[in-house]
Amino acid sequence: MNTRLILCACLAASLSGCIHGGPRAYTRGTYEDPNTIEMLSDRFNENDLQLIAKKMAESLANSPRFAQPSPERLPIVLVGKLKNSTSEHIDMRSLGDKIQTALAQTGRFALVDQQSRTDIAEEYEYQQSGYVNPNEAKAPGQQVSVDFLMTGDLASIIQEVGNDKLVYYKMTAKLSNVRSGLIEWTDEKQIRKKFEKRTVGW
Structure with a gap:
């Protein structure tokens, strides 16, 4: 008797799930x-x-x-290694790309891309392989020299007190003169966010 009651209860719960909705998926979105x-x-x-x-x-x-x-010659900058010192997985390459784009939009710098350098080096090898017209093939030795190298470090501090959580980020960036090694500029950006823990349920 108990077994029949259990089976009936399971069947009712299963049917209820089908009636009220099955697995959910994101089907509608907006920009x-x-x-x-x-x-x-x-x-x-x-x-x-x-x-x-x-x-x-x-x-x-x-x-x-x-x-x-x-105006005759813009300083040439390479956005180099940006270190992630937080406990999170953060796409530092994306951060570097955004900084590079923002610098380009100021119109005051000429930019060299680190990843593109590797791609260009591979292209040199192909153009020197014999597949390309020798009179048109490009060869190493003509690229510009970078004047300044930007590096940076992203750190964070997380504090939890009761139902409150404070998240603090600090990004420190430095621009080094490639010839002398001197730091020509440095600055930091601080971000502080507060969250409140709330009960989530039906």
Whole structure:
């Protein structure tokens, strides 16, 4: 008797699940403004990337060293290694690309891309392989020399007190003179976010 009751209860629960809905999926979406700030979680997000890139580009472009570059020759900058010292998985290459784009949009710098250098080196090898017209083939030795190398470090501090959680990020960037090794510029961007823990349920 107990077994029959259990089977009936399981069957009823199964039918109820079918009636009220099965597995859910995202089937409808809308475009959103990528500049709109929304904090859906306490993790590092695309808004943080944008804030850091904008801060670094504006700070560097307006610094006394680069505020009035020579129109005849723009300083050549390479955005190099950006270190992730947080406990999160953060796409530092994407951050570097955003900083590079923001610098290019200021119109005050000429940029060299680190990944493109590797791709160009491979292209040199192909053009020297005999498949390309020797009179048109490009060879190493003609690329420009980088004047400045940008490096950086992203760190974080997380504090949880009761139902409150504070997340603090600090991005420090430095621009080194490739010839002398001197740091020509440095700045930092701080981001502080507060979250409140709430009960989630039906």
